[in-house]
Amino acid sequence: MVVDYQFKYQVANRPGGEGLLVCFSCGICTAGCPVAEVEGGFNPRRIIHEVLLGEREKVLRSKFIWMCVGCYRCSAHCPQDVEFTNILKVLREMAIEENYVDTHWIKMVEDIDCKTQKLRRDLIDYLWEKKIPSFQEYLDFYQEESQKLPWVEKQGEKEHD
Ligand code: SF4
Ligand code: SF4
Incomplete structure (x- = not known):
């Protein structure tokens, strides 16, 4: 190196x-x-x-x-x-x-940050409206929905301490 x-x-x-x-x-x-x-x-x-x-x-x-x-x-x-x-x-x-990444990276990462915040807001909105009664129910819902996204790590695939 x-x-x-x-x-x-x-x-x-x-x-x-x-x-x-x-x-x-x-x-x-x-x-x-x-x-x-x-x-x-x-x-x-x-x-x-x-x-x-x-x-x-x-x-x-x-x-x-x-x-x-x-x-x-x-x-x-x-x-x-x-x-x-x-x-x-x-x-x-x-x-x-220094050309390690293309110029669009900054814009793309900013957009990801914005969309992540929107997702968080939408999830809270949804849970609030649905009146999800327990933490476990929320976990089950989240687990089920996140499995539909191919780029989301499946539970237990890659865990960090
Ligand atoms: S605490 Fe972590 S995520 Fe927050 S600004 Fe520092 S490095 Fe970034
Ligand atoms: S918190 Fe400690 S390791 Fe981190 S930047 Fe400050 S001095 Fe460095």
Whole structure:
């Protein structure tokens, strides 16, 4: 693997990337991240560590830099005031500039985020109107409906701690 010692400085010199160099790898960002909770491969502490190590290609070609939902929880909890959410935005920009993904990726991921929120709203609306009486009934309903989507993991197929 080629190590790029300039990578961390290039990230840190961009608007949003400034705090990168003071990260001391405590992992608090990862512990509170809702995406890390459902996707074991997504690890904010590790992504920062890889940037600091100069693993440019590995980071920029990774699908994980597109998984953050921008809740800013990591930034709020970081003892070093590292704004990981904004660092990821810088990494996404660089991934596009360096042709690791097409330019439509940013728009597509923004659209997915918007549709995910709409789905959540619609599900709550539906459950509210149906007056679903118990948590178990909700789980059964969700399980049955989600099985119809081919790209949704089936229960037990891939579980992360
Ligand atoms: S919480 Fe802050 S200091 Fe700790 S690993 Fe995450 S970014 Fe680095
Ligand atoms: S902003 Fe992204 S990385 Fe930070 S806690 Fe939220 S989902 Fe996780």
